[in-house]
Structure formats: C-alpha cells, structure tokens
Amino acid sequence: MKKKVFIIGSGFSSLSAACYLAKYGFDVSIFEKNDSFGGRARQFKSNGYTFDMGPSWYWMPDVFDRFFNDFNKKSTDLYEIKKLDPGYKVFFKNNESVSISSDVNKIIETFENIEKGSGNKLRKFLKQAENNYELAVKDMLYKMPGFSILELINTKTILRFNLFLTNINEQVNDLFKNKKLRSIIKFPVLFLGAKPSNTPAFYNFMNYADFGLGTWQPKNGFYDVVKSMIKIAEEQGVKFKKNSNVDKINVDSGTVKSITVNGKKLDCDFLLSGADYAHTESLLDKKFRQYSESYWKKRVWSPSSLLFYIGIKKRLKNLNHHNLFFDTSFEKHSNEIYSKPNWPEDPLFYVNLTSKTYEHTAPKGHENCFILIPIATNLNDSVQVREKYFDVVLNRMEQLTNQKIRGFIDFKRSYCIKDFKEDYNSFGGNAYGLANTLLQTAFLRPKLKSKKVKKLYFSGQLTVPGPGVPPAIVSGKLVANIIKNEGTV
Ligand SMILES: Cc1cc2nc3c(=O)[nH]c(=O)nc-3n(C[C@H](O)[C@H](O)[C@H](O)COP(=O)(O)OP(=O)(O)OC[C@H]3O[C@@H](n4cnc5c(N)ncnc54)[C@H](O)[C@@H]3O)c2cc1C
Structure with a gap:
C-alpha cells in the first residue's frame, strides 16, 4: 500500500512538493484552510476585474521551466507568457522617471546617459551577477537542504568568499554615484526581504535575474502558474481539500501519527507543512516545538x-x-x-x-x-x-x-x-517570510525536517532557500526528496 503524506496548505512550496511526492509513489493529500488554493498567490475576481492577490513579478523563468520539465512539460504548454518591455518604470522626485528595457544593452545605455562611465561598470557588475546566478540558482539551490554549513563550502564559493563579507549597499555605492542608479540596482534585494546593507553582495545574482533574464507576465496573471501546478498534481493523483483547517498535529512516541482537520482525526505516515512555520509548531504540544516564541521574535x-x-x-x-x-x-x-x-x-x-x-x-x-x-x-x-x-x-x-x-x-x-x-496564520502578518540576511541563509534558516518529531517536515518561504515564488518551488522539491529518501527505507 502507498504511504500516506498529508500536506498542510496549498502555497507554491506545498504544490511543488505534492507533485514530486505523488510522482515518487506516495498517496498525497493537501489540506487548505481557505476556500481556494495557491496560498499567498490566490486570485479573486470582482466587477469584471481579475486580481492576483500576492506575487506579480515573474522572475527567474528558468526555475519555473525546470519544475515543469521534471514533469515532461514546458511552461508554454501550460500558459501563455510575455516578456515585458519595458520591464518596469521607476519614478523619482522632480517628475523624473527611468524605464528599464528588456534589452540589457539598452539598460547599459540608459545608465551611461545618467552617469558617465556607469555603463561599463554595469556591464562588469552584471557579468559577476550572472556568474553568481549560475552558481547559486542553477547549481547550489537544488543541492542545499540546509542541513549543514558544508553544503555552502566548495571551490566556487570559496573563490567568492569576499562577496559574503561585503554587502550589496557597499558594493553598489562603490560603483555608482548617482542616487537614481543606486536605488534601481538595490531594488531587487527587496525580493529577499532585507535591507541592502544587510544582504551579502553574493546576492547580486538578483540583478542578473532582473536585467539579464527579464520580467515576464502570464496571460491570466500569476494564478496561471498555480492552476498549472494543480493540474500536474491532479494528474499525479494528489487529492485537494479546501476549507480544511488543520487544528492539531497528533504525535505518539515521538512520531506524527495523525492530524485533526475541522475537528476530525485523520491518520498519515508523513506530514509536511507549507504553512507558516511558527503556526505549524503551535499545532504541536509545546515539548515538540523546536523554536520558541522568542526565537521567532528575534528573526529579521x-x-x-x-x-x-x-x-x-x-x-x-x-x-x-x-x-x-x-x-x-x-x-x-x-x-x-x-x-x-x-x-x-x-x-x-x-x-x-x-x-x-x-x-x-x-x-x-x-x-x-x-x-x-x-x-x-x-x-x-x-x-x-x-x-x-x-x-x-x-x-x-x-x-x-x-x-x-x-x-x-x-x-x-x-x-x-x-x-x-x-x-x-502569518507570524506578525509577514508577507514574504524570513529575510535572507547572512545570518538567515542556508543552514541558518529554520529546518526542512523536525529535530523533535519524526516524520514531520516543513517547506516554504520561512525555510530554505527563502522568500519568493521560485525559492518556494525549489523548497518543495528539496523536502520531497528528503521524504522520498526517508520514506522508502
Ligand atoms: C503581496 C505579496 C507580493 C509578493 N510578490 C512576489 C513577487 O512579485 N514575486 C515573487 O516571486 N514572490 C512574491 N511574493 C512572495 C511569494 O508569494 C511567496 O514567497 C510564496 O507564494 C510563498 O509560498 P509558500 O509555499 O511559502 O506558502 P504560502 O503561500 O504562505 O501558503 C501557505 C498556505 O498554508 C495555509 N494554511 C496556514 N495555516 C493552515 C492550517 N492550519 N490549515 C490548513 N492550511 C493552512 C494558508 O492558508 C496558505 O494557503 C509576494 C508575496 C506577497 C504576500
């Protein structure tokens, strides 16, 4: 008989994990408290308008494609998508504005027109950002479940060690003098949820995501991605239950045995929660929680x-x-x-x-x-x-x-x-989870696997790799692989 995995929540990390786990042969069910799926990326329609409720910047298209490729599909088989040109427009004081083209050479030209000499500097900066992207996103992200510092140490990261010692703010201020250019370059860091002065310069790969890979828009909004992932999950046999609030996680002899959903106990072999981490642990008896209230309060x-x-x-x-x-x-x-x-x-x-x-x-x-x-x-x-x-x-x-x-x-x-x-059930009403500061990166983030309760796992923007839709999708894959390894023993 297939082993039963229950998943709390239907955000991107839960959807991603559900698809992989079902593909690996588990019997998967998703329990979502709300009346629609997608978590922070839900959508609503009213008075003829269609609103995405959360994410709107479709960046890192390669991460979406990699997910769909794992299920022998392409994003373009599932939804129409356009690269925006310009990607975006930035308004400054005195009625000035700058538009960011979808063509990197035009962006370099724009920089040069605003500050002499900045075009070449931007070209070099973007080369470094691209190399970091290749290393971080295309390679390391998928191999870093956050268990140990050793995941971070390899010849390529050692060569970039200085980029962990300096921050984005210092690096950008050194390169560009013009305030408008500085804020344009610092803006992508906001996706990581932290201040540029608190974010290692290594994260400048987000600038390559911005200028190099561009900003995209699915035809019916970000919800096209949610719907496509649900379609893949259903094809793999995943069961979806909405209006299903998980009230309690029941543990016996240190192992998850069941969850209580809308007052009813349901047995499972494994439990994965894509809901906010602190909330999930509040569903456990206190002795089974890994992180205290004060731990959460001290996070950035x-x-x-x-x-x-x-x-x-x-x-x-x-x-x-x-x-x-x-x-x-x-x-x-x-x-x-x-x-x-x-x-x-x-x-x-x-x-x-x-x-x-x-x-x-x-x-x-x-x-x-x-x-x-x-x-x-x-x-x-x-x-x-x-x-x-x-x-x-x-x-x-x-x-x-x-x-x-x-x-x-x-x-x-x-x-x-x-x-x-x-x-x-968001801690403090956070929108994008925990910031990716140096002290909240990789193995320093809340863990994908509980240290106190067997068969209990976590995914999503509070775990590795961090906030944003592409990281949430990766997080689902990482945790599904851990459960696969432990579930088949
Ligand atoms: C306003 C806003 C704008 C954003 N903009 C962008 C953007 O432009 N680009 C980008 O890449 N990212 C953006 N993000 C971030 C991105 O949306 C999130 O990082 C990502 O969607 C989080 O996914 P997740 O898997 O962590 O879970 P979540 O989306 O947080 O889903 C968790 C789910 O768990 C459910 N749940 C909680 N408690 C229970 C319970 N007890 N029982 C059952 N279900 C429960 C919740 O209802 C929710 O559906 C934005 C986020 C917000 C809020």
Whole structure:
C-alpha cells in the first residue's frame, strides 16, 4: 500500500512538493484552510476585474521551466507568457522617471546617459551577477537542504568568499554615484526581504535575474502558474481539500501519527507543512516545538504589506505594467521597516497595472490596479490607517503621472497585516517570510525536517532557500526528496 503524506496548505512550496511526492509513489493529500488554493498567490475576481492577490513579478523563468520539465512539460504548454518591455518604470522626485528595457544593452545605455562611465561598470557588475546566478540558482539551490554549513563550502564559493563579507549597499555605492542608479540596482534585494546593507553582495545574482533574464507576465496573471501546478498534481493523483483547517498535529512516541482537520482525526505516515512555520509548531504540544516564541521574535522578518486592489474606469497614461515610486527616501523607509518599525512617513510604493499587458484583466476601457506599500510586521492595522495611506499614494500617483484618478475608482479592496494573520496564520502578518540576511541563509534558516518529531517536515518561504515564488518551488522539491529518501527505507 502507498504511504500516506498529508500536506498542510496549498502555497507554491506545498504544490511543488505534492507533485514530486505523488510522482515518487506516495498517496498525497493537501489540506487548505481557505476556500481556494495557491496560498499567498490566490486570485479573486470582482466587477469584471481579475486580481492576483500576492506575487506579480515573474522572475527567474528558468526555475519555473525546470519544475515543469521534471514533469515532461514546458511552461508554454501550460500558459501563455510575455516578456515585458519595458520591464518596469521607476519614478523619482522632480517628475523624473527611468524605464528599464528588456534589452540589457539598452539598460547599459540608459545608465551611461545618467552617469558617465556607469555603463561599463554595469556591464562588469552584471557579468559577476550572472556568474553568481549560475552558481547559486542553477547549481547550489537544488543541492542545499540546509542541513549543514558544508553544503555552502566548495571551490566556487570559496573563490567568492569576499562577496559574503561585503554587502550589496557597499558594493553598489562603490560603483555608482548617482542616487537614481543606486536605488534601481538595490531594488531587487527587496525580493529577499532585507535591507541592502544587510544582504551579502553574493546576492547580486538578483540583478542578473532582473536585467539579464527579464520580467515576464502570464496571460491570466500569476494564478496561471498555480492552476498549472494543480493540474500536474491532479494528474499525479494528489487529492485537494479546501476549507480544511488543520487544528492539531497528533504525535505518539515521538512520531506524527495523525492530524485533526475541522475537528476530525485523520491518520498519515508523513506530514509536511507549507504553512507558516511558527503556526505549524503551535499545532504541536509545546515539548515538540523546536523554536520558541522568542526565537521567532528575534528573526529579521521580510516586510508585511499594505495592499490595495483597485478598479479604475478609464485607461491611465504615463504608467507601465510595473511601476516603482521611489520619489522619497529609500533609506528612511527601510529604517521604518527594519530598524525602528513604524508606519512610514513618506513610503515608497509599487503600482501594478496588469491590464497594460493583458486588457482582459479589466472591463473594456478600464484599468486593473494593484498598489503595494511595504511595511514592518506587527504594526497596528486599522481602517483609518489604511485610508490615510490610500490618500497619500493616490496623491503622489496623480501628481507624478499628471492625471486624475480619484473620481474614476469603481472597485476597491484593501489588504494588510490583520488579513495576513487571519488568512494565512502569518507570524506578525509577514508577507514574504524570513529575510535572507547572512545570518538567515542556508543552514541558518529554520529546518526542512523536525529535530523533535519524526516524520514531520516543513517547506516554504520561512525555510530554505527563502522568500519568493521560485525559492518556494525549489523548497518543495528539496523536502520531497528528503521524504522520498526517508520514506522508502
Ligand atoms: C503581496 C505579496 C507580493 C509578493 N510578490 C512576489 C513577487 O512579485 N514575486 C515573487 O516571486 N514572490 C512574491 N511574493 C512572495 C511569494 O508569494 C511567496 O514567497 C510564496 O507564494 C510563498 O509560498 P509558500 O509555499 O511559502 O506558502 P504560502 O503561500 O504562505 O501558503 C501557505 C498556505 O498554508 C495555509 N494554511 C496556514 N495555516 C493552515 C492550517 N492550519 N490549515 C490548513 N492550511 C493552512 C494558508 O492558508 C496558505 O494557503 C509576494 C508575496 C506577497 C504576500
């Protein structure tokens, strides 16, 4: 008889693990507390608009392709996808803006026009970033379950040791003097959830992901990827159960025996949780938890977010698909997230208009708009605060893009810390899990396998390799391989 693996949650890491585990011959069931699948990457439709609720930057297409190839498929067999050109637009003070082309040579030209000599420096920097990408993403990521420091040590990483001693901030400030160029180059680090000054320069491979590999968009949004992974999982025999809250993990003689779902006990041979790590451990009796409340409180968390999903009954000018509003201080906002957590005085924010690329995501002649303000976790989230920030960002958008927006809104929904906690059992309302700082990298992150309970495993953005959709997909593969090795003994 096939061994039974239960999976808590249906985020990308759970979906990825489910596909591999079913392929390896396990009997796999996914239990999701919400009424739809995909975790933080869920989607909702309202008033003719289709909104992705979380991820919107499709980066590292090779990681998605590698996943689909493992199931003898290509992403393009499953969904239509376009490379965006420009990839994105960045707004600065004094009504200045820079568009980032999909062609790296044009980006180099843009840099050179802004700061003489920076084009060549960028070319060299990107060569190093590409080499790091080849090593980190194409090679190491898939071989590092985070068990030991030895996974990090090989001749190639030793040769790059200096890139772990210096940080992105120092490296970028050394190369470029112009403030606009500096913030453009530092922006991808935000995907790792940490401040550039707290992120090893080795992570500059994210700049290659940005400028070298480009920004892509699936036709019906990121949810196309969720649906495709569910399709593969179902083809492999995975069973999906929604509205199924896991209330308790039951352990006997130090081994997981069953879970309690909506009050009913169900037996399993292995349990994998893709839900937030601290929440999963709270489902265990205290003696079986590996990490204390104070451990979690001391971690460097990636930001939470204040989000607005907006329908606008006209087409907007001067905006692209992805738009970054960097017209205020990057450093000040970073400090308000990480050093002195507080609501930001002059926030940076991000605006996404999927209808610029795929018009069907909004009613004809309308615009589908998603606004994200990164904020610290655990702030006091209220309707009044949300409205205050909505006003702030709308004013800036109207002013910097030179048009009226306020009177044209025909749909609006906000989402913030309270929702992250309620919908995903997220610690402190984090949006992207634990930041990838030097002290929270690889073997220093929470483990894929419990040290206290046999047959209990973890995946997702709080474990290895880290935050973001591509790492979550890799995390699912890593943990599936561990279970495979232990499940067939
Ligand atoms: C606003 C936002 C924007 C983002 N932008 C990007 C981006 O542009 N590009 C990118 O690559 N990444 C982005 N990310 C990050 C990316 O979405 C996540 O890293 C990734 O989706 C996390 O996947 P995961 O497997 O860790 O699980 P999650 O998506 O966190 O899923 C965990 C699941 O577990 C379920 N669950 C929790 N408790 C229980 C329980 N007791 N019983 C049953 N089910 C339970 C939850 O409901 C949830 O469905 C963004 C995230 C957010 C929130």
